[in-house]
Amino acid sequence: MIVITGAASGIGRATAVALHRKGGVVVGVDRDASALADLAGETGCLVIDVDIRDTGHGEHVVAETLAKHGRIDGVVANAGAGYVGAFAEMPVEVISSLLDLNLRGPMLLARAALPHMLRNGSPAALVLTTSIGGAVPVPREAAYGVSKTALESFADAVREELRGTNVAVSTVRPGVVKTAFHDNRNEPYDRSIPRPVAPEKVADVIVNLIETGRERQTVPGWLEVAPIARRRWPWLFRPLWRRFG
Secondary structure: OEEEEOOOOHHHHHHHHHHHHOOOOEEEEEOOHHHHHHHHHHHOOEEEEOOOOOOOHHHHHHHHHHHHHOOOOEEEEOOOOOOOOOHHHOOHHHHHHHHHHHHHHHHHHHHHHHHHHHHHOOOEEEEEEOOHHHHOOOOOOHHHHHHHHHHHHHHHHHHHHOOOOOEEEEEEEEOOEOOHHHHHOOOOOOOOOOOOEOHHHHHHHHHHHHHHOOOEEEEOHHHHHHHHHHHHOHHHHHHHHHHHO
């Protein structure tokens, strides 16, 4: 029984469909009621129309899920938003909204779900969708990057807290994904490298993380060279990063 946020489209929807096709039971969470209805029609899953930025959303989602299914075996905290532009000119309300959605939201849902996942005693998973932009800071995406870097740090801390329990904590770090994410932000993606990957590719990785409990996976895998180079060869990484971004 897996709860998925951002389930109405993109990575979240692809993950819900992938789990359904493997015989899994999912709960789709989003604020797009129409798209959620389409997901429910395809998978038969319970859908919950809620705004992740609402501080009470975690308790609400958990209560609805337990009322329907009686248990929670996993959470995929995937909902998120981006922003591109000079940080000095970024509207204050956009900074707050972005951090609420990308960071506070996953933390509050995890806080609400974990006691029940631990109580089950059976293998359970908390998977957080971060970003390669959280491992390699991108100019003009400072607020987005810090929200994802903080989410990685949160995952590391909670993973250690839960060491030896039935709950595995994982992060998936996508690069550019062919979804409405970039269309919905204030500036579309216009680079040639890295090329966008299909959301189904990220979904397959998320399903694998749920099944294996591995700590982290970058998608596509070759992008992992960027954070490795940043750590090991900063003298080489910096000029290349400034040249190619």
